[in-house]
Amino acid sequence: MSRPEDILPPDLFYNDTESAKYTTSSRIQHIQASMTHRALDLLDLRHPSLILDIGCGSGLSGSILSAEAPPHTWIGLDISASMLAVALERDVEGDLFLADAGQGVPFRPGTFDAAISISALQWLCNVESSEESAGGRLKRFFDGLYASLRRGGRAVCQFYPKNEVQRGMVSQAAIRAGFGAGLLIDDEGTKGAKTYLVLTVGGGDLNGGDITGVVSGMEGVDVDDSRRRAQGRDRSKRGVVEKKGSKGWIMRKKEQMEAKGKVVKPNSKYTGRKRNIAF
Amino acid sequence: MKILTLNFLMCARKACKSSSDAFPLHPRDVELEIVETDINPLFIRNILPRVEWAALRAMCNELGLPQLSETQPSCTDLFSTENLDPDATDSEPTQTLRDLHNLLVQTCIMEGKLVCGNCGHEYAIKEGIANFLLPSHMV
Numbered sequence: 001m002s003r004p005e006d007i008l009p010p011d012l013f014y015n016d017t018e019s020a021k022y023t024t025s026s027r028i029q030h031i032q033a034s035m036t037h038r039a040l041d042l043l044d045l046r047h048p049s050l051i052l053d054i055g056c057g058s059g060l061s062g063s064i065l066s067a068e069a070p071p072h073t074w075i076g077l078d079i080s081a082s083m084l085a086v087a088l089e090r091d092v093e094g095d096l097f098l099a100d101a102g103q104g105v106p107f108r109p110g111t112f113d114a115a116i117s118i119s120a121l122q123w124l125c126n127v128e129s130s131e132e133s134a135g136g137r138l139k140r141f142f143d144g145l146y147a148s149l150r151r152g153g154r155a156v157c158q159f160y161p162k163n164e165v166q167r168g169m170v171s172q173a174a175i176r177a178g179f180g181a182g183l184l185i186d187d188e189g190t191k192g193a194k195t196y197l198v199l200t201v202g203g204g205d206l207n208g209g210d211i212t213g214v215v216s217g218m219e220g221v222d223v224d225d226s227r228r229r230a231q232g233r234d235r236s237k238r239g240v241v242e243k244k245g246s247k248g249w250i251m252r253k254k255e256q257m258e259a260k261g262k263v264v265k266p267n268s269k270y271t272g273r274k275r276n277i278a279f
Numbered sequence: 280m281k282i283l284t285l286n287f288l289m290c291a292r293k294a295c296k297s298s299s300d301a302f303p304l305h306p307r308d309v310e311l312e313i314v315e316t317d318i319n320p321l322f323i324r325n326i327l328p329r330v331e332w333a334a335l336r337a338m339c340n341e342l343g344l345p346q347l348s349e350t351q352p353s354c355t356d357l358f359s360t361e362n363l364d365p366d367a368t369d370s371e372p373t374q375t376l377r378d379l380h381n382l383l384v385q386t387c388i389m390e391g392k393l394v395c396g397n398c399g400h401e402y403a404i405k406e407g408i409a410n411f412l413l414p415s416h417m418v
Contacts, residue, residue: 048322050329070321073384075284077411084408093316095284099291099411103418106291106411108302110329131415140293150329 003122003162010123014057014080023058023086032118035194036061038186039116039156040068042198048072049113052148054101054141054157055120057083059092065116066093075112077101079123102137105144112149114156121159121197125166138170142177151202155179158196167195174199247272280407283326283383286335290395291402291411293418300396303334306341309391309404318380320372324354327379344382352379 004013014022022028039061045051048070056062056076065072074094078084084096099106102124124141125134145155161167167183174181179199186194242249250272258264288304295301332351339347357376372380393402393409400417403410 047325048319050322050326070319071317073283073319073322073326079412088406088408095280096408097411098408100413103411103413104291104293104296106289107287108289108331111287113325129415132418 003160005122005126005162009126009128011079011081014083016082016085019058019080019082019086022083023060023090029060032060033064035118035158036064036116038194039118039158039196040064042156042184042196043114043116043154045072045114047113050075050111052105052107052112052115052145053077053094054105054115054117054145055079055123056087056094056096057120058086059090059094059096061116061118062087062092062094063090074116075107077105101141102132104140105148107144107148109147110150112153114154115145115149115199116155117157117159119158119160121157121170122161122166125162125169135169135173138173139176142174142179145199146177146179146201149201153201155199155201156196157199158194161195171197280388280404280409281384282335282338282386282388283330285338285388285393286330286383288393288409290397290400291413292395292398292400295395295397298397301398303331303338304393304395304402306338306388307392307394307401309342310389311342312387312389313381313385314387316384318372318377319384320357320376323376323379323383324357326383327352327354327357330383339382344386347382 007013049072051065051072051074053062053065053074053076056074056078057080059076062074062076065074071093075097076087076092076094077097077099078087079098079100081098084098087096097106101120124137127134127137149155159170161170171181171183174197179201181200182198184196184198186196242252251267254264254267254271285306286303288302289295290298290301290304292301330351332347336347339345352375357373357379387407388404389407391404393404394400395402
């Protein structure tokens with residue numbers, strides 16, 4: 001299936017006809033609703049809150065926030081004027097802004113209890129002019145989002161990464177902005193895989209890495225946090241400095257060369273040893 | 280756009296981020312409208328500590344709305360019965376709470392513009408939607 005991000009920038013792609021098509025499609029409505037409910041579960045809000053909706057579009061996700069009991073109040077940002085026009089026609093409850101999330105989030109620090117973004121972040125990775133870069137846009141967005149959330153706030157961003165590289169780029173940008181970040185993938189490996197980036201600000205309690213609460217109360221279950229493992233590995237590597245020419249150094253280089261596909265002599269008991277002095 | 284939202288908005292330009300004049304934005308030539316909504320006491324109580332009272336007072340002045348009290352009402356002023364249970368919803372809302380709901384949530388800006396006090400950039404509001412798209416040379 002073609003990706004709309006590759007065709008046109010979002011403000012041009014979602015023109016009047018596309019916006020109307022998007023909003024009236026019952027399939028899209030269903031998917032958006034289920035993803036919004038999932039995101040709300042992850043946000044775990046206990047009081048009626050002020051929520052930022054990034055890429056609110058025609059307010060499909062927003063109307064679910066308003067329909068909660070008691071209702072949340074939301075503020076939506078979107079770059080497509082046509083989408084916002086559809087939202088006006090649908091008479092949504094939230095306040096709407098025509099804004100580009102890649103230019104930052106124009107709210108003062110500590111405004112929101114939570115933020116939600118359904119199928120929008122992948123658009124941020126597309127750059128239309130040479131003056132900006134995808135990394136720069138992501139940085140401005142996450143820096144702005146981090147500042148505008150109050151301490152202990154959470155953000156859940158569902159997005160469709162094009163590939164592993166893009167997924168890594170988005171989550172790295174969030175971590176660099178200061179968020180505690182975790183990726184959650186529903187239905188992994190299937191065509192309908194959904195990627196959620198779960199972000200916490202400050203003292204967010206992650207229950208020991210288990211944000212979904214699926215395994216809470218179960219015995220003999222370890223939460224495997226690949227980020228922490230990678231960090232640990234880095235630290236152990238940095239701790240031991242190998243001397244150039246030592247046995248460990250030679251073994252590592254041989255492994256590296258083998259991984260590159262070079263022809264490497266097999267290891268023996270003589271590998272990395274000095275010759276005897278014969279005379 | 281609700282008055283509540285205006286109390287959180289600041290200029291989107293990078294250069295204005297560090298300036299104290301970038302908040303609050305000053306409304307100009309605005310048309311106000313009252314949009315009837317159900318009162319949500321728990322939300323008002325949740326959001327009230329985050330509202331900048333001085334900025335809200337100044338904004339009411341600029342918009343020609345009735346003058347607010349000098350001091351910010353506290354959360355205990357919102358409910359008539361002295362109920363400290365954070366999840367109690369049954370206590371009766373006071374006049375203070377009704378006034379706040381009326382001002383923050385029901386009063387909306389439909390047309391007009393917002394001006395940054397630092398750079399002077401004007402953000403247009405049309406049909407309640409503010410345009411915060413910046414041209415690329417101003418980002």
